[in-house]
Amino acid sequence: MTRYAMVIDLGKCVGCSACVAACIAENLNSPTYYQPxxxxxxxxxxxxxxxxxxxxxxxxxxWTRTSVHRVYGGGSMTVYHLICQHCDNAPCVTVCPTGASFQRRDGIVLVNPGKCILCGYCIAACPYGARHVNPFTRTVDKCTFCVHRLEQGKQPACVETCPTGARILGDLEDPRDPVARLVASGQARPGSPGAVLGPTVPRVYTVPPQKKS
Incomplete structure (x- = not known):
């Protein structure tokens, strides 16, 4: 069975935020769903x-589902990505009183807006700060790995748009998949650099940037 995971290679990321723009265009700009x-x-x-x-x-x-943060110091720039980690043992799913937050068998964590009562429990439970109140729908919202695109055989908008290939999505259950190989090799580490992992098992992995000599 497919088990989706994403790898973000910070050595390839140039901080252009094309992924953010693609996410907005794909998910947050629908005139039938969002009315800014x-x-x-x-x-x-x-x-x-x-x-x-x-x-x-x-x-x-x-407001966006994903964001890119740049930290400057010592004459260089470090880039961090904030995105839902689609955790196994996701605390957002555990604390939700209505079942609005749930995890599919392929590992993708979603929110059913029809069940969300905006109690905020999942926002408080997320150790990554990856959940927010969507100001247009007035429900909790987050990255979905563009599940609607996956079901059409496409890649998430952020992955498809990245000019350097810094974001890739794949199947952890397929040993031939580039994502599975990066995770198995230890090059890709769970979560974002400096993030508190807690009891979760993130399915977003990061390849740290190589130190320059």
Whole structure:
């Protein structure tokens, strides 16, 4: 049986955020599902000097399922990716009182918006900070590995768009799969650098950048 996992190679990542833009275009920009507030409303808040409300609205407009963070120091840049880890033993699934958060047999963790009551338990339980309130649907939302694309035989939008091939998705159960080989070799490590793993078993792996001599 397929067991999906993602590998993010930080040695290949250039911090361009093409993955973020692709995620927004694929998942957060559907006119039938998301209805962002009109720009006129934002301009009106600015004109009325209602800065806090305007700042909140801007934050909502920029909400994403995945993000790229850049840390500068010592003349170099380090890149970190924030994305749902699709954990085995996922605490978000365990604490959900309605069954809205669940894990498929292929390992993908999803949220059923029809069952979500916005209690926030799963947000608090996630050790990776990868769950947020979708400001347009008013339900908890997160990365889905673009499951709708997988079911069509396609790759997630972020994987397909990455210009350097830093993100790849594959099957841990297939020893010939590049993702399975990277994980088996130890080159790809579970979770993000510096992340608190806790009791979870992340299915997003990171290849750390090579140190330059």
């Amino acid at each position: 507030p009109p720009l006129a409303k934002l301009l009106g808040l600015v004109e009325e000097a209602r800065r806090e409300e305007a700042r909140t609205l801007i934050h909502e407009l920029l």
